[in-house]
Amino acid sequence: MAKRPLILVTNDDGITAPGIRMLIEIMNGIGDVVVVAPDSPQSGMGHAITLNSTLYCTEIKVDDGPQKEYQCSGTPADCVKLAVNELLDRKPDLCVSGINHGSNSSINVIYSGTMSAAIEAGIEGVPAIGFSLLDFRWTADFSPLKPYIEKIVRNALSHKIPADVVLNVNFPLLPEEDIKGIKVCRQAKAHWVEKFDKRQSPMGRDYYWLTGEFINEDRGDDTDEAALAKGYISIVPTQFDLTAHHAMQQLNTWNFNE
Amino acid sequence: MAKRPLILVTNDDGITAPGIRMLIEIMNGIGDVVVVAPDSPQSGMGHAITLNSTLYCTEIKVDDGPQKEYQCSGTPADCVKLAVNELLDRKPDLCVSGINHGSNSSINVIYSGTMSAAIEAGIEGVPAIGFSLLDFRWTADFSPLKPYIEKIVRNALSHKIPADVVLNVNFPLLPEEDIKGIKVCRQAKAHWVEKFDKRQSPMGRDYYWLTGEFINEDRGDDTDEAALAKGYISIVPTQFDLTAHHAMQQLNTWNFNE
Numbered sequence: 001m002a003k004r005p006l007i008l009v010t011n012d013d014g015i016t017a018p019g020i021r022m023l024i025e026i027m028n029g030i031g032d033v034v035v036v037a038p039d040s041p042q043s044g045m046g047h048a049i050t051l052n053s054t055l056y057c058t059e060i061k062v063d064d065g066p067q068k069e070y071q072c073s074g075t076p077a078d079c080v081k082l083a084v085n086e087l088l089d090r091k092p093d094l095c096v097s098g099i100n101h102g103s104n105s106s107i108n109v110i111y112s113g114t115m116s117a118a119i120e121a122g123i124e125g126v127p128a129i130g131f132s133l134l135d136f137r138w139t140a141d142f143s144p145l146k147p148y149i150e151k152i153v154r155n156a157l158s159h160k161i162p163a164d165v166v167l168n169v170n171f172p173l174l175p176e177e178d179i180k181g182i183k184v185c186r187q188a189k190a191h192w193v194e195k196f197d198k199r200q201s202p203m204g205r206d207y208y209w210l211t212g213e214f215i216n217e218d219r220g221d222d223t224d225e226a227a228l229a230k231g232y233i234s235i236v237p238t239q240f241d242l243t244a245h246h247a248m249q250q251l252n253t254w255n256f257n258e
Numbered sequence: 259m260a261k262r263p264l265i266l267v268t269n270d271d272g273i274t275a276p277g278i279r280m281l282i283e284i285m286n287g288i289g290d291v292v293v294v295a296p297d298s299p300q301s302g303m304g305h306a307i308t309l310n311s312t313l314y315c316t317e318i319k320v321d322d323g324p325q326k327e328y329q330c331s332g333t334p335a336d337c338v339k340l341a342v343n344e345l346l347d348r349k350p351d352l353c354v355s356g357i358n359h360g361s362n363s364s365i366n367v368i369y370s371g372t373m374s375a376a377i378e379a380g381i382e383g384v385p386a387i388g389f390s391l392l393d394f395r396w397t398a399d400f401s402p403l404k405p406y407i408e409k410i411v412r413n414a415l416s417h418k419i420p421a422d423v424v425l426n427v428n429f430p431l432l433p434e435e436d437i438k439g440i441k442v443c444r445q446a447k448a449h450w451v452e453k454f455d456k457r458q459s460p461m462g463r464d465y466y467w468l469t470g471e472f473i474n475e476d477r478g479d480d481t482d483e484a485a486l487a488k489g490y491i492s493i494v495p496t497q498f499d500l501t502a503h504h505a506m507q508q509l510n511t512w513n514f515n516e
Binding site for chain 1: 299301302303304305306307308309310312313314315335336339340342343344365367368369374377381382383406409410413417420422423425426439440442444445447449451452453454456457463464465466467468493494495496497498499500501502503504505506508509510511512513514
């Protein structure tokens, strides 16, 4: 029998979130699981890391599963750095992040703590996948995702994720029988139009809540948004080389001696 | 006479940092300047946004310049969202972020608050440039950068930055006469190897400081690291479509019906 893979599990909703508990349960059926996850919700943390304050990390027991678990005071990217460089004896065979309560499709990948953990793992040379469900409720039903997550993880372990690429997987909010399948997609071009809700504190000071509307300006049929709208699970191969190679020629025509 | 451009200035070191004060001074010579910047240092914040707490934003006067200034309790990305969607009457013609006290070359772009502000502006359709100096000291000398920043900004305003691209500009730590020129580069493939400094609090609780060593594994001559090492200013065109298009074909060979 082949050696069981070592799987690092993390997220950005915090170690007690139902999404990560489901992901841990699924991974326990595939490999040896170590969980290193934030001790509190970290949504919208992007690729933040903790440079100017201290990090706490404590081994804890949340349920009766065989996994080893640590909760950490930092961001999702901190959790991966701590796991790979301090807590684990060897490099994990896979890092899975999520299941996020809410979408990380399209431009949301940029703001996502779930995906920042997967990207951090990718930078450290660990194959990685972020999973997200298009339902931000704490009571979201993750059970329809189980067979698909198993298939995706088993494929990632056998076929290997391409080098310097991490997978961004999003699930439509549908019962299992209505999910049409899995599509490999590109990131839709979209953005948020913010509406700041301006209020006044009891002390008379103005403050804002950030709210916004998601605008998908991409009519393409090959995007994650298009796949999800049709009832497919989207997989976007995601990279951390941000170079816009196509723009280099144009920039080389600029005149810096003017 | 052409209308003066409206320039939004922000950073991640906080509104009183010497780097942003120099950038404001330079921009006052080019256009009408509005500053919306964090009220405290935000280094390592990546593309974090404030979803679960309130934002404060106050108009302030820091020096005698003609610019309008606001300090904000949020992250660099929050500052740009607030500026574009709430504070400014019209879309700025350019957003400049920095000058960062420290490098944002290579993989550091992922962790950078300076670049997250520029990228946020790019997502909102505002041409944007992040500037960083390879000197993290508060007392860093930004004066050698002045003529180069002027040239880069004037080129960006006249030639236009390509759509959906923002510029990541890094300056070597050299006197003006030793700077060799400007090079358009790709992001070097590199990573940090973390060393966690484990300590014990006066109450006996273990905690960590994140420290690390930057490892450039990229021998290419066309990278930002190579240009900086040779005394050039590096410009990397940077994109927020993270799709690894080259990996899609390989992923389409996976078998999800197994």
